[in-house]
Amino acid sequence: MQDETGNPDKGAPRQRVLLVTGMLGAGKTTALRVLEDLGWEIVDNFPIRLLDGLLESTPSADHGGAAPLAIGFDSRTRGFDPTRVISQVKALEGREDIELNTLFLDCSSQELERRYNETRRRHALASDTPVATGIRAEREMLAPLRRWAELLIDTSGYTSNDLQRVIRERFAPATGEAMTVTVSSFGFSRGMPPVADLVFDMRFLDNPHWDPTLRPQTGQDPDVGDYIRKDPAFDEAFTRIRDLLLLLLPRYRAQGKAYVHIAFGCTGGRHRSVFTAEQVALALREEGFSPTLLHRNLGSRAADLLEGGLRREK
Structure with missing residues (x-):
């Protein structure tokens, strides 16, 4: 919502935006699915370089578009560059109409390797090398973003249901029932x-x-x-x-x-x-x-x- 000068109205509700990223196989898809069940608008596999444009088109709260927005991306996303993502987020933090946070889903390398071997999936960064090689390369690539994220969930010991529960506990809308x-x-x-x-x-x-x-x-x-x-x-x-x-x-x-x-x-x-x-x-x-x-x-x-x-x- 903007005031008469075209600037964000300081009294308007802020649009809640959550960037969801992390290691491949750590549970991003599960997290986004639960957020969607909780009423969030979901955009997955989003070219993060287009983030500014997406947020510019986000409906204002006074037009019924105040649903929180979760944007999923990872190392497979086209043009993915953690350093650039951090720069974009820093620039957007100054906007008074957006509440922007980053959730990073991590998992131990040993558990990720077990999951890949169990599902027989190929790691996106492994090519013709062992899965462990791809996991190491991805972890090194994502290190700056992991350090930057305000929210970190380590899913190493989690089942899918455990992760669903944690996401619900952290992101379910406040209700009259405090439990x-x-x-x-x-x-x-x-x-x-x-x-x-x-x-x-x-x-x-x-x-x-x-x-x-x-x-x-x-x-x-x-x-x-x-x-x-x-x-x-x-x-x-x-x-x-x-x-x-x-x-x-x-x-x-x-x-x-x-x-x-x-x-x-x-x-x-x-x-x-x-x-x-x-x-x-x-x-x-x-x-x-x-x-x-x-x-x-x-x-x-x-x-x-x-x-x-x-x-x-x-």
Whole structure:
């Protein structure tokens, strides 16, 4: 918004702009996807040399264009030059109509190499050399930008869901509820979640995995939900867990706790934990909470090898 002289109106809301960059494979795409879910306008793989022009065309707040803007770029971006990016950002920091920050997503070289080998992807800077060579070259190239960025997230020990949670916690819009609640599911056979305040083990319930017709389905499918509900232990266990959470969450909030992560686990993370997490999230919404629902292992392949090799659960 401009005043009568054509200069930015000092009383107008500032356009929030976040530059999202970092090491290839560190999670930029995941971060941008979560920001989009949070209501940000997303521009990915943007030629950063055109940044000035993009911001000049950004709608002003008084025309309904005040949605925050996230701009993704990395070492593959055409004309990418970290030193030039920093110079551009410095020049834009003087604008009174823009609040500009830079988020850098980093990851250890060893973990990046593992991810590349697991997905069999070629590193953009490696050409016909080993992946490690490309990672070293990229890290050296990005060093000035990493030092410059105001926000740094190291995803070395993160799953995709961990990164989603962190992005939501840092960038979700402020609401009347001063506490962010996350409800998630996971499979014990794939490891415990690294960040959880409350963990409930649902492996005491009858396992749909042993029903051949239910095995390919998940806890989001009605037939699986009906199967789990028929377990005599489910209703009482669910009621007690729900009541415990409704007791604890207001007390956590009163104590100033900003984030609460409630995790439900089963063997493979596809049936019992998913269904229970879904039902608990629904119950919390009915009580006025706004939980974020995440399923860590729902996208994993069916856990035949993981569960089939274990003792059969009744």
